[in-house]
Amino acid sequence: MRIEILGTGASEGIPAVYCECAICREAARRGGKNIRSRASLMVGEKHKVDLPPDTFLHSLRRGKPFSQVEHLFFTHSHPDHFYPHSLRLRARTFAYIESPRPLHIYGNETIEEGLKGALGSPLPEGLVFHSIEVFRSFDAGDLDVIPVKASHKANELCLNYAFMSRGKGFLQAFDTGWYPDDTWNALRGLLLDAAIIECTAGKLDEPPTAHLGVKPLIRMKEKLIEERALRDNARVIATHLCHMGGLLHEELEHALLPAGIEVAYDGMLVEI
Numbered sequence: 001m002r003i004e005i006l007g008t009g010a011s012e013g014i015p016a017v018y019c020e021c022a023i024c025r026e027a028a029r030r031g032g033k034n035i036r037s038r039a040s041l042m043v044g045e046k047h048k049v050d051l052p053p054d055t056f057l058h059s060l061r062r063g064k065p066f067s068q069v070e071h072l073f074f075t076h077s078h079p080d081h082f083y084p085h086s087l088r089l090r091a092r093t094f095a096y097i098e099s100p101r102p103l104h105i106y107g108n109e110t111i112e113e114g115l116k117g118a119l120g121s122p123l124p125e126g127l128v129f130h131s132i133e134v135f136r137s138f139d140a141g142d143l144d145v146i147p148v149k150a151s152h153k154a155n156e157l158c159l160n161y162a163f164m165s166r167g168k169g170f171l172q173a174f175d176t177g178w179y180p181d182d183t184w185n186a187l188r189g190l191l192l193d194a195a196i197i198e199c200t201a202g203k204l205d206e207p208p209t210a211h212l213g214v215k216p217l218i219r220m221k222e223k224l225i226e227e228r229a230l231r232d233n234a235r236v237i238a239t240h241l242c243h244m245g246g247l248l249h250e251e252l253e254h255a256l257l258p259a260g261i262e263v264a265y266d267g268m269l270v271e272i
């Protein structure tokens with residue numbers, strides 16, 4: 001499986017557009033891996049998680065359009081993950097696609113309502129919405145998918161996904177705090193090869209109710225291995241990083257590499 005991490009920032013990205021904090025200023029000065037657009041990832045060319053407002057930037061950076069994506073998985077409706085206007089740009093007026101295939105979209109009820117509100121109901125031709133039943137696995141193109149419950153927003157069922165294909169698999173784990181018991185039950189024994197987990201809170205010592213910081217992320221890795229959700233030597237990669245967490249890329253590496261956790265950067269490729 002080839003995973004391309006398109007964006008690794010939280011809601012406001014780094015450097016945040018209106019922010020004068022020391023992290024944003026220093027990130028802008030250093031550039032490179034410290035510049036973080038909003039979170040999204042691809043699995044191969046056909047599967048994508050989330051549609052942030054930085055989709056145009058992501059297509060520029062990768063040097064190709066998203067016209068080959070056939071399966072789009074939404075985690076939740078926060079605007080750094082769900083910017084439905086971009087889907088309008090897939091219509092004929094805005095896009096020429098040589099062999100157009102339907103785009104299957106997976107998400108919760110809030111996403112369905114948001115899509116219909118933004119794009120009309122029924123949805124435009126070529127967009128097929130699938131309502132997700134949490135913990136019920138399904139096939140999507142090349143992938144077997146298990147949607148699990150994240151701990152993130154009180155009034156919305158936020159989702160994370162385990163993606164598997166041909167004996168390999170990984171867990172997508174943003175945005176979330178510490179998982180609830182039923183999610184641990186669903187992940188137990190999967191023996192996945194990688195996990196891409198958020199670290200929004202960085203060095204802040206906050207209870208992991210809606211996000212994870214460095215310490216809860218390290219505990220999360222240990223628990224995933226203990227529950228055999230991950231193989232012993234699985235890759236664990238931190239993403240969804242925020243200036244509020246108070247750590248630059250190099251400082252995050254200093255905090256996480258000793259625990260065997262890599263730090264993602266925009267454009268990172270992960271082969272499992």
Ligand SMILES: [Zn+2]
Pocket residue numbers: 010011039078080081175240
């Ligand atoms: Zn987010």
Ligand SMILES: [Zn+2]
Pocket residue numbers: 016019020021022023024025243244
């Ligand atoms: Zn800032």
Ligand SMILES: [Zn+2]
Pocket residue numbers: 076078152175
């Ligand atoms: Zn969120």
